[in-house]
Amino acid sequence: MAVEKGDTGSKMSIIRIVQVLLRESDKDHPLSQQEILDYMEGKYGMAVNRKSVGRNLTRLRDAGLPVFCREVPRMMNGKKVPLSLDWYWDHVLAREDLKALIDLLYFSHLPPQQVKQLAEKLKRIQIRSFDDGKTLVRNLPSAGKAADFDPVIALLTTAGEGKRKISFYYDHYEADGKRHHGRLPSGEDRLLSVSPLLIIASDDRYALLAEKDEGGIEVYFLDLMSDVKLLEDPASDTLTQAQIQALKPSDYLYSAHEIFRGKPELCTFEADWHLMTDIVNDFGKTAHLSSGSQTKVTIEIMIQPEAMKAWAMRHAPLVKILSPAYLVKEVREAAAELARLYGLP
CATH class of the missing domain: 3.30.70 (Alpha-Beta Plaits)
Structure with missing residues (x-):
C-alpha cells in the first residue's frame, strides 16, 4: 500500500483526487471526503489523511478547475465557519446532453460500427459509470458513402460572412449514368453566380440557400455543385442581415421521412x-x-x-x-x- 510522503506524494494525491472526481462523481452523484478517501485507497492503493484531501480539494477549486461542493455553516470557537460537503466534478456534458447526442447518433445514417464507436467515446466523456441502455439498438445506415463537404462549407461560410459571391456549375446525371454540368441553350456549360445566404442540413444532404444574380432565392444541393469558387464580386445587398437570419429552411425545403418494412x-x-x-x-x-x-x-x-x-x-x-x-x-x-x-x- 502506497503512503503519501513529501512533495511527490502530495502531487500524486492531487492527481488521484482529480481521477476520482472525474470518474466517480457528477452533479447528481457528489462524493464526501470519506468516499474520496475510500476510492483512493481501494482503486489506487493510496492512503492519505482526511485533512490532506480537504486541502487539495480546496486547492483544485481555487485553481479554477470545475470542482464544486456544497457549503453549510457550522460553529467553531463561537464563529460561523463554512463546511464543505458533497464534492463533484462539473462535467462539460451532463448525462442528459450525452443521451441526446447518443440518440442523434442512432437516428443518423452513419455506418453501424461508426455509430457504436462514437457512442462509446461519448460515454467515456462522462467517465462516471454510464449505461445508455441501447445495446439492442441498431441504426439504419445510408445506402451510399458520405462525401466530405467540409472544404465547400468552409468556402461558402467565408463567402457569406465576407459578403462575397461564389461561382459554380450545377450538375445532374444523364442516361449514361455519368455526371454532367447544366448547360445553356447554346450547349455550353452554365456557370452560375450567386450570393450565399444559409446552408441547410437535413437527411444526409447539405443545401445552399442563395440569392441569384437576377433576383430571387434558390436552393442548390451541395452534392450537385462542382468547381465552387469564391469571387471578389460583392454579394447582393437586397436582404439585410436581420432578414437573412429570419429565413426559415422549412419555407424552401420539406423532408418526408419514410421507412418501409420487408425483405429486399x-x-x-x-x-x-x-x-x-x-x-x-x-x-x-x-x-x-x-x-x-x-x-x-x-x-x-x-x-x-x-x-x-x-x-x-x-x-x-x-x-x-x-x-x-x-x-x-x-x-x-x-x-x-x-x-x-x-x-x-
Whole structure:
C-alpha cells in the first residue's frame, strides 16, 4: 500500500483526487471526503489523511478547475465557519446532453460500427459509470458513402460572412449514368453566380440557400455543385442581415421521412432519363444501370418492394416497374384506383 510522503506524494494525491472526481462523481452523484478517501485507497492503493484531501480539494477549486461542493455553516470557537460537503466534478456534458447526442447518433445514417464507436467515446466523456441502455439498438445506415463537404462549407461560410459571391456549375446525371454540368441553350456549360445566404442540413444532404444574380432565392444541393469558387464580386445587398437570419429552411425545403418494412427483392424499373439525378441521390450505388437510351434508362435494384412501389408512384408517370410481376400488378391496380378516384376514364 502506497503512503503519501513529501512533495511527490502530495502531487500524486492531487492527481488521484482529480481521477476520482472525474470518474466517480457528477452533479447528481457528489462524493464526501470519506468516499474520496475510500476510492483512493481501494482503486489506487493510496492512503492519505482526511485533512490532506480537504486541502487539495480546496486547492483544485481555487485553481479554477470545475470542482464544486456544497457549503453549510457550522460553529467553531463561537464563529460561523463554512463546511464543505458533497464534492463533484462539473462535467462539460451532463448525462442528459450525452443521451441526446447518443440518440442523434442512432437516428443518423452513419455506418453501424461508426455509430457504436462514437457512442462509446461519448460515454467515456462522462467517465462516471454510464449505461445508455441501447445495446439492442441498431441504426439504419445510408445506402451510399458520405462525401466530405467540409472544404465547400468552409468556402461558402467565408463567402457569406465576407459578403462575397461564389461561382459554380450545377450538375445532374444523364442516361449514361455519368455526371454532367447544366448547360445553356447554346450547349455550353452554365456557370452560375450567386450570393450565399444559409446552408441547410437535413437527411444526409447539405443545401445552399442563395440569392441569384437576377433576383430571387434558390436552393442548390451541395452534392450537385462542382468547381465552387469564391469571387471578389460583392454579394447582393437586397436582404439585410436581420432578414437573412429570419429565413426559415422549412419555407424552401420539406423532408418526408419514410421507412418501409420487408425483405429486399430484385426490382427492375424503367424511367425517364431526367430522373437519373433522383435515382443516384435516392439509391446511390445500390442502383445498377442495366441499359440506357436518349429517352429512358433501365435500373435494377435490391430494395423492399413497398419502397419501390412508393418511389414509382411518387415519380409517376416517369417510372414504370418491370419486375417482379406481382409488384407490376399492384402498381397497375393502384393506378386504376387513382384514375377512378379522380374521375378519369
